[in-house]
Amino acid sequence: MKILLRRLGALSMLAVASLGTPLAQAQDKVLNLYSARHYQTDEALYANFTQATGVRINRIEADDAGILARLKAEGSGSPADVILLVDAARLWRGEQDGLFQPVKSAVLEQRIPAQFRGGVTPQGAQWFGMSTRARVIVYDKARFKPEQLDSYEKLSTPAVKGAFCVRSGSHPYNLSLFGSMLEHLGPQATEAWLQGLVANMARPPKGGDTDQIRGVASGECGVALSNSYYVARLMRSGKPEDKAAMERVGVVFPNQASWGTHVNIAGAAVARHAKNREAAVQFLEYLSSDTAQRYFADGNNEYPVVASAATENPALVSLGRFKAETVPIGKVGANTAAVQQMLDRVGFK
Numbered sequence: 284m285k286i287l288l289r290r291l292g293a294l295s296m297l298a299v300a301s302l303g304t305p306l307a308q309a310q311d312k313v314l315n316l317y318s319a320r321h322y323q324t325d326e327a328l329y330a331n332f333t334q335a336t337g338v339r340i341n342r343i344e345a346d347d348a349g350i351l352a353r354l355k356a357e358g359s360g361s362p363a364d365v366i367l368l369v370d371a372a373r374l375w376r377g378e379q380d381g382l383f384q385p386v387k388s389a390v391l392e393q394r395i396p397a398q399f400r401g402g403v404t405p406q407g408a409q410w411f412g413m414s415t416r417a418r419v420i421v422y423d424k425a426r427f428k429p430e431q432l433d434s435y436e437k438l439s440t441p442a443v444k445g446a447f448c449v450r451s452g453s454h455p456y457n458l459s460l461f462g463s464m465l466e467h468l469g470p471q472a473t474e475a476w477l478q479g480l481v482a483n484m485a486r487p488p489k490g491g492d493t494d495q496i497r498g499v500a501s502g503e504c505g506v507a508l509s510n511s512y513y514v515a516r517l518m519r520s521g522k523p524e525d526k527a528a529m530e531r532v533g534v535v536f537p538n539q540a541s542w543g544t545h546v547n548i549a550g551a552a553v554a555r556h557a558k559n560r561e562a563a564v565q566f567l568e569y570l571s572s573d574t575a576q577r578y579f580a581d582g583n584n585e586y587p588v589v590a591s592a593a594t595e596n597p598a599l600v601s602l603g604r605f606k607a608e609t610v611p612i613g614k615v616g617a618n619t620a621a622v623q624q625m626l627d628r629v630g631f632k
């Protein structure tokens with residue numbers, strides 16, 4: 284236990300449920316989950332699975348990079364069964380590093396569109412998107428009109444000079460958006476576009492997506508990028524300051540007239556050295572069930588990957604329907620190394 288704790292400390296991880304018990308107990312029906320999901324509302328998602336199957340979940344939380352590093356360090360001794368990551372590029376990286384194993388499941392193939400399955404082999408896919416999130420443009424309604432910002436390309440136009448706010452360019456959410464732009468625009472235009480974003484910044488990149496929305500609400504920023512669920516979370520907040528903030532902030536789903544808004548995924552994979560493979564596959568199938576899909580939408584304001592899943596989220600309803608891009612999400616992941624080099628060249632921190 285001490286060794287485990289020390290290792291957890293070294294990788295700055297947080298063992299949520301299970302520090303009191305060893306991770307992998309052979310006879311127990313148990314599932315060891317390494318999760319980069321950082322959403323409080325997920326508790327019900329896991330509890331529901333345990334209730335339905337009797338399989339207990341040990342969960343360790345870290346960010347995507349921490350989880351991948353830990354899996355690599357642990358090698359074949361890793362107790363991990365299921366990996367949950369919140370970005371396509373990271374899932375792609377895990378696949379490239381041989382950290383997952385293919386899963387062949389009629390349920391998953393039927394429920395999850397091919398676009399959101401990655402590392403597809405004859406033995407099955409290496410990972411599966413379970414929910415999607417749109418990367419939207421938020422703006423100060425007092426300073427901009429939505430027509431000025433109805434595409435990602437327009438973020439680099441002179442109209443946005445001194446107004447653009449964004450989290451670090453190297454954050455997976457941005458790397459994946461930029462990887463998608465590379466797919467659509469090609470290398471030259473993408474690098475020129477990134478240079479334009481740098482030229483338009485109101486401040487050096489900092490904070491998370493919510494900080495960018497708050498920056499727009501405070502007037503420090505005129506325009507920003509955010510994942511849709513952060514917007515929806517503030518829309519649903521009961522706090523007066525959040526309500527006031529969202530009065531001032533407009534939301535655009537970019538590129539409706541062209542290829543569609545960039546959507547990223549949160550997804551799941553079975554670990555290469557999973558000791559509880561059967562329960563792991565069962566858990567993935569559960570995540571694609573109507574019940575779980577509903578948790579993603581109603582609990583965490585994400586969009587279900589299963590088109591037929593019913594949801595009841597007033598914020599998502601009010602944001603409205605939109606056209607999403609259809610580029611295979613695995614390609615986006617594969618582009619992120621080239622994108623990082625562009626960011627270095629144009630000085631996008």
Ligand code: FE
Nearest residue numbers: 321369492510
């Ligand atoms: Fe997030």
